[in-house]
Amino acid sequence: MLKPEVLNKLRAVVGNSHVLSEPEDMIVYSNDATILSAKPEAVVQPANRDEVAEVIKLAARYRIPVTCRGAATCLSGGTIPLKGGIVLELTRLNQILKIDKVNKIAVVQPGVITFDLITAAGNVGLLYPPDPSSMKESTLGGNVAECAGGPKGVKYGITRDFVLGMEAVLSDGSIIQTGNAVDGDMCGPDWTMLLTGSEGTMAVITSITLRLVPLPAVKKTMMAIYDRLEDAARTVSVTMAAGIIPTTLELMDNLSIVSVEKYLKIGLPVKAGGLLLIEVDGVLSTVEENARRVSEICKQCGATEVKIARTPQEAEDLWRARRSINPAFGQVAPCKFAEDATVPRSLVPVLVEKIMSIQEKYDVPIFNMGHAGDGNMHPTIMFDKRNKEQMARAEQALDEVHIVTLELGGTLSGEHGIGCAKAPYLRAETGETGYKIGREIKQAVDPLGILNPGKMFFYEGKLH
Amino acid sequence: MLKPEVLNKLRAVVGNSHVLSEPEDMIVYSNDATILSAKPEAVVQPANRDEVAEVIKLAARYRIPVTCRGAATCLSGGTIPLKGGIVLELTRLNQILKIDKVNKIAVVQPGVITFDLITAAGNVGLLYPPDPSSMKESTLGGNVAECAGGPKGVKYGITRDFVLGMEAVLSDGSIIQTGNAVDGDMCGPDWTMLLTGSEGTMAVITSITLRLVPLPAVKKTMMAIYDRLEDAARTVSVTMAAGIIPTTLELMDNLSIVSVEKYLKIGLPVKAGGLLLIEVDGVLSTVEENARRVSEICKQCGATEVKIARTPQEAEDLWRARRSINPAFGQVAPCKFAEDATVPRSLVPVLVEKIMSIQEKYDVPIFNMGHAGDGNMHPTIMFDKRNKEQMARAEQALDEVHIVTLELGGTLSGEHGIGCAKAPYLRAETGETGYKIGREIKQAVDPLGILNPGKMFFYEGKLH
Numbered sequence: 019m020l021k022p023e024v025l026n027k028l029r030a031v032v033g034n035s036h037v038l039s040e041p042e043d044m045i046v047y048s049n050d051a052t053i054l055s056a057k058p059e060a061v062v063q064p065a066n067r068d069e070v071a072e073v074i075k076l077a078a079r080y081r082i083p084v085t086c087r088g089a090a091t092c093l094s095g096g097t098i099p100l101k102g103g104i105v106l107e108l109t110r111l112n113q114i115l116k117i118d119k120v121n122k123i124a125v126v127q128p129g130v131i132t133f134d135l136i137t138a139a140g141n142v143g144l145l146y147p148p149d150p151s152s153m154k155e156s157t158l159g160g161n162v163a164e165c166a167g168g169p170k171g172v173k174y175g176i177t178r179d180f181v182l183g184m185e186a187v188l189s190d191g192s193i194i195q196t197g198n199a200v201d202g203d204m205c206g207p208d209w210t211m212l213l214t215g216s217e218g219t220m221a222v223i224t225s226i227t228l229r230l231v232p233l234p235a236v237k238k239t240m241m242a243i244y245d246r247l248e249d250a251a252r253t254v255s256v257t258m259a260a261g262i263i264p265t266t267l268e269l270m271d272n273l274s275i276v277s278v279e280k281y282l283k284i285g286l287p288v289k290a291g292g293l294l295l296i297e298v299d300g301v302l303s304t305v306e307e308n309a310r311r312v313s314e315i316c317k318q319c320g321a322t323e324v325k326i327a328r329t330p331q332e333a334e335d336l337w338r339a340r341r342s343i344n345p346a347f348g349q350v351a352p353c354k355f356a357e358d359a360t361v362p363r364s365l366v367p368v369l370v371e372k373i374m375s376i377q378e379k380y381d382v383p384i385f386n387m388g389h390a391g392d393g394n395m396h397p398t399i400m401f402d403k404r405n406k407e408q409m410a411r412a413e414q415a416l417d418e419v420h421i422v423t424l425e426l427g428g429t430l431s432g433e434h435g436i437g438c439a440k441a442p443y444l445r446a447e448t449g450e451t452g453y454k455i456g457r458e459i460k461q462a463v464d465p466l467g468i469l470n471p472g473k474m475f476f477y478e479g480k481l482h
Numbered sequence: 483m484l485k486p487e488v489l490n491k492l493r494a495v496v497g498n499s500h501v502l503s504e505p506e507d508m509i510v511y512s513n514d515a516t517i518l519s520a521k522p523e524a525v526v527q528p529a530n531r532d533e534v535a536e537v538i539k540l541a542a543r544y545r546i547p548v549t550c551r552g553a554a555t556c557l558s559g560g561t562i563p564l565k566g567g568i569v570l571e572l573t574r575l576n577q578i579l580k581i582d583k584v585n586k587i588a589v590v591q592p593g594v595i596t597f598d599l600i601t602a603a604g605n606v607g608l609l610y611p612p613d614p615s616s617m618k619e620s621t622l623g624g625n626v627a628e629c630a631g632g633p634k635g636v637k638y639g640i641t642r643d644f645v646l647g648m649e650a651v652l653s654d655g656s657i658i659q660t661g662n663a664v665d666g667d668m669c670g671p672d673w674t675m676l677l678t679g680s681e682g683t684m685a686v687i688t689s690i691t692l693r694l695v696p697l698p699a700v701k702k703t704m705m706a707i708y709d710r711l712e713d714a715a716r717t718v719s720v721t722m723a724a725g726i727i728p729t730t731l732e733l734m735d736n737l738s739i740v741s742v743e744k745y746l747k748i749g750l751p752v753k754a755g756g757l758l759l760i761e762v763d764g765v766l767s768t769v770e771e772n773a774r775r776v777s778e779i780c781k782q783c784g785a786t787e788v789k790i791a792r793t794p795q796e797a798e799d800l801w802r803a804r805r806s807i808n809p810a811f812g813q814v815a816p817c818k819f820a821e822d823a824t825v826p827r828s829l830v831p832v833l834v835e836k837i838m839s840i841q842e843k844y845d846v847p848i849f850n851m852g853h854a855g856d857g858n859m860h861p862t863i864m865f866d867k868r869n870k871e872q873m874a875r876a877e878q879a880l881d882e883v884h885i886v887t888l889e890l891g892g893t894l895s896g897e898h899g900i901g902c903a904k905a906p907y908l909r910a911e912t913g914e915t916g917y918k919i920g921r922e923i924k925q926a927v928d929p930l931g932i933l934n935p936g937k938m939f940f941y942e943g944k945l946h
Binding site for chain 1: 582583584585586587607642643652656657658659660662663664665672673675676678679696719722723725727764765767768771824825826827828856857891892893896912913915916918919920922923925926927
């Protein structure tokens with residue numbers, strides 16, 4: 019527990035009702051979307067940048083760990099206060115400060131829910147493309163801190179491709195402005211990118227300047243159904259090799275299809291080995307041409323059927339199936355390792371087959387699905403943590419998924435972050451020099467080590 | 483001069499003929515494309531990464547400054563060895579190591595000339611978009627180190643948008659791999675972006691993994707001619723507001739037009755107040771639609787004529803005019819400050835008018851032109867440095883260009899870098915905290931301060 023003196027000072031900054039320290043509150047704030055947990059000593063809810071800076075100054079003075087939290091949908095333990103201390107909940111900083119239509123730029127506070135920005139931008143004919151599955155709950159601060167992706171990553175790129183600048187509070191309470199609202203700025207090393215994906219270990223983001231793009235005139239959504247998952251995976255690399263860049267190319271295996279169908283009952287093809295959910299967008303003529311070409315490629319690769327949504331409602335139904343995989347996990351087992359193993363696009367078929375073997379080898383259910391179009395797969399290993407033997411097999415399977423991904427020249431994290439969940443493997447990806455530099459830069463920026471301690475390069479558990 | 487002992491050790495690493503130390507060599511290697519100069523003590527030309535690492539280890543051991551150099555087309559003093567020491571010439575590392583057509587990725591050594599990659603990618607139906615005017619001479623290592631832009635930045639973005647990873651030698655001679663060949667990778671903070679734009683102050687780049695895009699099926703090149711420069715500038719923001727994103731939107735003022743015409747004699751409209759060189763690319767139907775809409779907007783904004791190139795040769799002639807501005811500068815005066823003042827796109831008309839006033843106020847010729855479409859203008863101030871009084875006026879004009887740019891929410895450097903030329907203004911852009919963090923991170927990565935000393939955050943001259 020923090021000393022009463024410290025709690026009182028925190029209350030003086032943010033107001034009594036915005037410092038939580040009751041034991042039941044600490045339980046509520048101990049989790050994210052992983053199975054990991056650790057209790058904070060207090061939860062502090064600042065209302066603005068200056069309150070954030072004052073809280074950080076107190077934390078620096080009393081050497082209190084600070085872990086930022088938005089919607090806590092994190093899949094790598096990013097928001098878990100491993101070392102106790104303060105959970106800094108940033109959901110009160112929830113204003114869209116500006117949408118500049120001509121320069122195609124938005125300025126937002128970190129607590130804005132991603133979908134709210136997508137909606138607001140859409141209202142003026144613009145698109146904020148990154149669309150993680152959690153977009154209706156997760157916040158832009160979290161999306162930037164973890165560098166979220168999403169289905170649209172294939173065509174548009176991931177969060178880092180849209181962050182132009184930010185305002186952040188450093189570990190001594192000082193305020194830094196990075197980048198700016200000029201799309202195309204490049205003045206010196208890119209501090210904005212140092213903070214993007216830094217998972218709350220470098221600074222507390224208090225405002226973000228984001229790039230928007232024109233809203234595409236039309237889009238077309240299709241579902242290709244396959245007997246064999248491998249054929250669906252192969253379609254991805256054949257489409258890419260043909261020079262077509264769809265907006266999305268989502269892969270679902272039989273386990274995903276069956277689980278979603280049990281949950282939604284919308285008539286999905288439960289006997290299919292796999293399916294692809296494909297969207298193309300742009301101007302009408304291009305979209306029709308690309309939809310036709312993609313549809314042909316699907317059939318050449320063995321699709322037994324290609325359904326094209328004829329109405330926005332039909333398209334929405336197809337998307338609902340994809341977005342319901344997360345809630346449908348519960349149909350299979352209570353616990354999951356939700357990974358984001360990402361490999362070069364051409365190697366998606368190889369990764370898919372390797373995951374199929376891992377599933378067989380360790381006899382644990384694995385959802386073999388993900389944003390196949392940009393190589394960002396989401397193998398999700400299901401288990402019940404109360405069954406120790408099963409959990410051990412799940413952990414071995416997880417281990418092998420990480421190793422296979424790195425062997426294929428891939429990365430541990432396409433979008434979920436490293437946090438503590440994947441930290442044991444980080445050194446294997448960065449190499450010794452990269453790991454050392456990671457530690458040195460973090461120490462330069464946060465010499466007291468108060469920002470999200472124990473994560474990423476400062477993980478203290480066993481390293482693989 | 484370096485001690486004979488050190489020179490011998492350098493010769494042992496790279497071979498006798500690849501260590502230059504004669505006084506006349508030192509003169510040749512003292513300049514880049516600015517008016518600044520400083521002599522090195524030796525020029526070392528390594529053949530590969532391991533030789534680079536050995537040279538850096540020697541430099542660290544003897545505390546010798548190391549300044550990297552490619553084609554030395556730098557416009558901010560980046561390759562000038564301010565503190566003497568070694569100029570590390572990387573042009574022998576000039577191999578395109580891989581072009582992966584399916585994953586749309588290239589791996590290159592830093593000494594590859596940008597245009598050679600563009601050509602090689604084009605041969606397999608791919609495009610490397612960043613196209614600085616120097617692309618036929620400048621190297622990819624330099625483009626990445628300075629984060630070059632180019633006309634295509636409007637649609638495609640600048641160099642940093644295409645760098646996926648790199649291999650680099652750190653200041654102690656150790657080797658780091660950052661990012662990887664997965665388009666969409668994001669594992670931890672983005673060290674790749676820490677090195678991109680770091681102007682040789684953080685590490686020596688020895689290999690670069692670059693993203694490529696599909697080569698557009700067709701393109702259309704147009705020239706819009708205006709009586710008034712302001713109308714040409716206004717066309718830029720109106721086009722952007724209309725939601726059209728051309729591939730390029732290049733602005734030239736009367737001084738640029740007249741100088742190029744004197745140089746090329748190709749019948750440019752020498753009485754025009756300004757012109758726009760516009761290109762749109764993509765699939766045929768979209769390109770024709772966009773060309774028509776842009777052409778209408780040009781006329782609405784006051785264009786007296788819009789010429790559409792009917793053949794690739796006509797298009798090439800239009801581009802030749804744009805690319806000849808640099809050689810045409812010499813028609814006006816022997817010296818120049820070639821700036822890359824970049825502002826939000828909607829403010830290009832304001833910046834153009836402010837530059838017109840500055841030209842009048844200080845009575846120095848300023849080429850008022852640039853990549854207007856992404857706000858990256860190239861006001862180029864002409865003078866003769868032998869005329870002290872004129873040079874003083876040119877310096878005052880330069881000062882005011884920088885101040886105006888920052889006042890408009892812009893950045894000092896859209897693509898030329900900070901180096902020493904713009905270092906006096908850097909603190910005004912980054913703020914105190916940003917400047918301090920810049921110094922601290924550089925010190926963490928290069929504790930001996932041997933990499934390109936005296937540049938950027940470690941400039942020792944007068945600060946504005």
